[in-house]
Amino acid sequence: MKRAVIIGAGIAGLATALRLGRDGWHTTVVERAPARRSSGYLVNLLGPGYDAAERLGLTAALATHDVGLFTTVLVRADGRAKLTVPSAIAEAALGERAVSLFRGDLEATLYAAAHDRTQIRFGTTVTAIDQDTDGVRVMLSDGTTQEADLLVGADGVHSATRTTSFGADHQVDLPYIVGAVPLSHPVADVPEPSATTFIGPGRTAAVVNLGPQRSSAFFTYRCTDPASELKRGPVDALGTAFGDLGGGVPDVLHHLAQNPAAAYFDAVSQVIMPRWSTGRIVLLGDAAWCVTLFAGHGAALALAGADQLGAALQRHGDDVPSALLDWEAGLRPEVTRRQAHARRGMLQYAPPSRFHVWLGDLAIRALTLPALRRLLQRATR
Ligand SMILES: Cc1cc2nc3c(=O)[nH]c(=O)nc-3n(C[C@H](O)[C@H](O)[C@H](O)COP(=O)(O)OP(=O)(O)OC[C@H]3O[C@@H](n4cnc5c(N)ncnc54)[C@H](O)[C@@H]3O)c2cc1C
Structure with missing residues (x-):
């Protein structure tokens, strides 16, 4: 059985654990926080993210958390109404294949789907990573060492995996x-x-x-x-x-x-990297490509990235490094497009x-x- 260590139990990490677990991988998720996070902010999941959620079998569960559409009133500084934006505008923007929910509910849905196929170690971090052509060794703060075929750094925009394995110069504030x-x-x-x-x-x-x-x-x-x-x-x-x-x-x-x-x-911050993998170590989600909230697609890309990673690993069998390159080539154009969209969205x-x-x-x-x-x-x- 192939083994993966996944760093971070956020959207990207849990989605990766779910996809790889279903594909027959043994996965261990390492999460710094002592327990799962809840609530958070509202996230719209649409486009490739919704498609990925569907492939991962999550849409029915996600629908139970959908907050639905609501009217937005543009207001002046003192709170007086300036313009009412009917929910039909949001409906037009999001379309039928979309769900709006709290980030915590998305993570809870992923956790519920993944937790019986993966081992999650809360309150744990990585202390050292070492790889050769045959595998990767991950030393954890609980004193154990994990031997794996693949290490996935899904530890968010301030990723320590990125700094350790790819250098510190990829975060654009x-x-x-x-x-x-x-x-x-x-x-x-x-x-x-x-x-x-x-x-x-x-x-x-x-x-x-x-x-x-x-x-x-x-x-x-x-x-x-x-x-x-x-x-x-x-x-x-x-x-x-x-x-x-x-x-x-x-x-x-x-x-x-x-x-x-x-x-x-x-x-x-955006994360802009020339490569998302080195050998058997790959970054996924905000750790690799943070598009920022201004893009409104970070969670969607995390789901799509995890799902497509699973597909690439299936296509390439034991050749993990080639699977990672193939996966990146398929996903990068969408990420580049979303990052450019975010820079315009700041205005x-x-x-x-x-x-x-x-x-x-x-x-x-x-x-x-x-x-x-x-x-x-x-x-x-
Ligand atoms: C206000 C706001 C609104 C947004 N709205 C949308 C939206 O509408 N649609 C959308 O698609 N996206 C949206 N996003 C973006 C989306 O939330 C992120 O892109 C997404 O959460 C990234 O998921 P991730 O798993 O890559 O990273 P994270 O959610 O940051 O998860 C990383 C995980 O790794 C853990 N971790 C960190 N360091 C370590 C370590 N050293 N060791 C172990 N674990 C570690 C963290 O505790 C965390 O659990 C929004 C973001 C914000 C801030």
Whole structure:
């Protein structure tokens, strides 16, 4: 039986464990966190990601977590409505083959499907990696050594596997901060079920009220020194960047201050690498190609990447290095396209000026015209 060690029990790692487990591999997943993460932010799964979810047999389970479509109201800084974007716009953008769910629910679905075919070691990291033509040896922080045919680094945008095996120069930091706040209670000043979105020069704040345990907020802003913003922490940094806003935002910031550990708070970086594998070591998901939230396809690419990796390994039998090269050649054009899309998308989330905000509003108004929705479909999928 072929053996794989997978580093990271996020979307990419669990999807890889699921696919390889079904293909008859023995897999061990090594996860730094002491337990599975929950909630997180809302993720749209469409295009190649939805296709991969279907091939992995996940769509029925994912559908039970689908938050569905909701109206979004574009608001002014004080929270007053500027423009209502009907759910039909989201429907046109996402199409029928799509699901919107919390990242934690996607991970939970993957975990439920994969956990009886894999061994997951929580609270564990990799201390050393060594490979030759016959195999790869992975030393773990629990003192054990794993011998494997394949090592998959699925340890996210700040991947230690990438730094150890490929060097430290592949992360391209962009001048943006992102914060996502899961909310256990319905949000004041945002009718349920709906969302409000404020887009101003250099920043966006979106508050989604879908009821208790299903609400969340999302913030992103442009800044000159992301590292010092991160040092300030989410309460101070997001409070300073968005504390002047009205509507549901004050309630969200209050909630954030009660439980800052629940928030996702990070700088925005892309990962751009000339190669995703070396010998029997491969990177997958954000570790290899982080496209950023501005692309809206990172989770989708993680699923598609895992599924296609399994297919390539099946095609190439024992020749793991050739399978990895073949897999990369098939996937790279889509990743490159999504990374370019994300760089353009930054303007949408953090317009450089009031004029750009006005242009963005105009574009959204235009999309409420049915004839223009087809264009939106082509741009999104
Ligand atoms: C606000 C926001 C909105 C988004 N919206 C969308 C969307 O609508 N659609 C979409 O497709 N994508 C979206 N994305 C992107 C998507 O969430 C990511 O691309 C996806 O989660 C990447 O999955 P991953 O498994 O590669 O990495 P991660 O989710 O980061 O998982 C990595 C795992 O590795 C573990 N780990 C890290 N280091 C180590 C180590 N040294 N040893 C062991 N384990 C380790 C971590 O604890 C984690 O469990 C969004 C992202 C953000 C931030």
